Amino acid sequence: MDYIKERFKAKADELGADVKDLLKQHGSKKLDEVTVAQTYQGMRGVTGLVSETSLLDPNDGIRFRGYSIPELREKLPRVPDGSEPLPEGLFYLMLIGELPEEKDAQHLSNVWGRRSQVPRHVFNTIDKLPPDTHPMTQFGIGIMAMQTESVFAKAYSDGINKKEYWSYMYEDAMNLIARLPRLAAYIYRRKYKGNVHIEPDASLDWAGNFAHMLGYDDDSFRALMRLYMTIHADHEGGNVSAHTVHLVGSALSDPYLAFASGMNGLAGPLHGLANQEVIRWIQQLREELGGGLPNKAEIEKYVRKTLDEGKVVPGYGHAVLRKTDPRFTAQMEFAKKHLPDDELVNIVWRVYEVVPPILQELGKVKNPWPNVDAHSGALLVHYGLVEYEFYTVLFGVSRALGVLASLCWDRALALPIERPKSVTTRWMKDFVSGK
Numbered sequence: 001m002d003y004i005k006e007r008f009k010a011k012a013d014e015l016g017a018d019v020k021d022l023l024k025q026h027g028s029k030k031l032d033e034v035t036v037a038q039t040y041q042g043m044r045g046v047t048g049l050v051s052e053t054s055l056l057d058p059n060d061g062i063r064f065r066g067y068s069i070p071e072l073r074e075k076l077p078r079v080p081d082g083s084e085p086l087p088e089g090l091f092y093l094m095l096i097g098e099l100p101e102e103k104d105a106q107h108l109s110n111v112w113g114r115r116s117q118v119p120r121h122v123f124n125t126i127d128k129l130p131p132d133t134h135p136m137t138q139f140g141i142g143i144m145a146m147q148t149e150s151v152f153a154k155a156y157s158d159g160i161n162k163k164e165y166w167s168y169m170y171e172d173a174m175n176l177i178a179r180l181p182r183l184a185a186y187i188y189r190r191k192y193k194g195n196v197h198i199e200p201d202a203s204l205d206w207a208g209n210f211a212h213m214l215g216y217d218d219d220s221f222r223a224l225m226r227l228y229m230t231i232h233a234d235h236e237g238g239n240v241s242a243h244t245v246h247l248v249g250s251a252l253s254d255p256y257l258a259f260a261s262g263m264n265g266l267a268g269p270l271h272g273l274a275n276q277e278v279i280r281w282i283q284q285l286r287e288e289l290g291g292g293l294p295n296k297a298e299i300e301k302y303v304r305k306t307l308d309e310g311k312v313v314p315g316y317g318h319a320v321l322r323k324t325d326p327r328f329t330a331q332m333e334f335a336k337k338h339l340p341d342d343e344l345v346n347i348v349w350r351v352y353e354v355v356p357p358i359l360q361e362l363g364k365v366k367n368p369w370p371n372v373d374a375h376s377g378a379l380l381v382h383y384g385l386v387e388y389e390f391y392t393v394l395f396g397v398s399r400a401l402g403v404l405a406s407l408c409w410d411r412a413l414a415l416p417i418e419r420p421k422s423v424t425t426r427w428m429k430d431f432v433s434g435k
């Protein structure tokens with residue numbers, strides 16, 4: 001057995017015993033109370049899920065196994081002379097719960113490189129779609145077409161012991177992560193680059209190779225991809241994509257089915273699609289003004305118009321966060337180092353000065369600060385990746401790291417099928433009136 005898989009199994013046995021103990025001793029302890037409002041309002045603030053890979057603090061932002069994004073940028077392994085962390089290292093951290101050594105990240109690069117072959121029929125399936133199909137739709141369909149490769153689905157149909165589920169799920173998760181960059185790059189080059197594809201470069205790391213297959217070989221773009229793939233990977237368990245993967249996986253749907261479902265959630269404009277919406281929104285602003293760097297008054301007018309039209313300001317707000325997203329800050333730092341004079345980036349920074357007080361003024365927006373999506377598109381545009389409809393696919397490739405590590409944990413801990421109780425408004429009225 002691969003040594004990382006062995007380590008995971010050992011950690012899972014350890015935590016499994018802890019959980020058993022916890023449930024035996026404290027299983028009936030109350031964690032939370034649920035209000036009528038919460039059942040109608042997206043269960044906001046209800047603690048009802050366990051996700052081992054990361055934890056979100058409303059003020060400090062995301063921590064992966066206790067490590068913040070600035071800490072990870074310091075501590076995770078990098079390529080020689082690299083400035084940004086390797087996502088392989090983050091995956092190791094989320095899966096095993098400890099910081100990796102360089103050789104662990106390197107090992108994962110090699111394992112994923114070896115497993116990265118995408119079957120021809122997946123490309124054939126994509127080729128049958130109208131070229132104007134949204135890249136996220138193509139991505140979901142491509143993942144579904146790859147489900148033919150699921151070792152879990154096959155083993156389950158052959159008949160396996162429950163205790164072995166985790167092992168097959170792990171294999172599927174590793175294969176899927178390995179193949180996603182190739183699938184995503186295929187979709188990108190088919191739709192935007194005349195269907196001319198670029199062969200993988202086995203000497204590169206997972207994110208570096210992804211950048212290469214997309215057609216961007218600039219060193220600083222590769223660094224951006226490593227950062228991008230690291231910071232988008234996980235945001236605890238309750239967000240739409242992570243929760244969906246967990247929920248669908250709880251029916252023992254294999255990782256291909258569960259991950260494709262999560263990607264359909266990520267494709268929503270209030271979730272991952274917000275990154276394309278931000279660029280579209282800024283481009284419309286520029287078109288209205290005839291180009292150039294808009295001043296603060298012009299941005300303010302545009303923001304107010306957006307709100308008056310009953311639309312949200314994309315890239316701002318969050319269901320849990322209550323401060324500027326550290327993922328936004330990490331990208332801002334990257335831009336200050338690599339592209340401080342970029343016009344679009346400067347517009348993003350100016351929007352950051354203008355939007356929060358206006359949202360605060362509304363009195364209802366719980367978090368007026370920018371999230372990860374407010375910044376990511378401007379960085380990509382700088383390097384020539386201007387096709388903003390593709391941005392959520394990049395988010396999705398990264399998100400695989402967190403949600404699939406979590407799915408491995410779900411099966412290793414033998415979590416049951418998820419089934420919260422729902423009620424009707426009739427029931428609710430009877431309840432509040434004491435009937």
Ligand code: FAM
Pocket residue numbers: 044239269270271272274311312313314315316317318319320359364365366367371372373
């Ligand atoms: N612009 C305008 N109004 C906003 C707003 C924004 N950016 N963010 C929240 N609001 C409104 C919201 O629509 C709601 O209005 P109504 O009561 O009239 O329905 C009110 O403020 C209270 O909402 P909330 O409690 O502050 O936020 P929620 O937890 O319900 O929703 C978001 C959170 C992220 C869906 C919401 O802030 C939003 O729509 N933001 C813009 C889209 C976006 O950037 N999404 C990406 C989130 C990102 F982190 C990710 O998933 N990738």
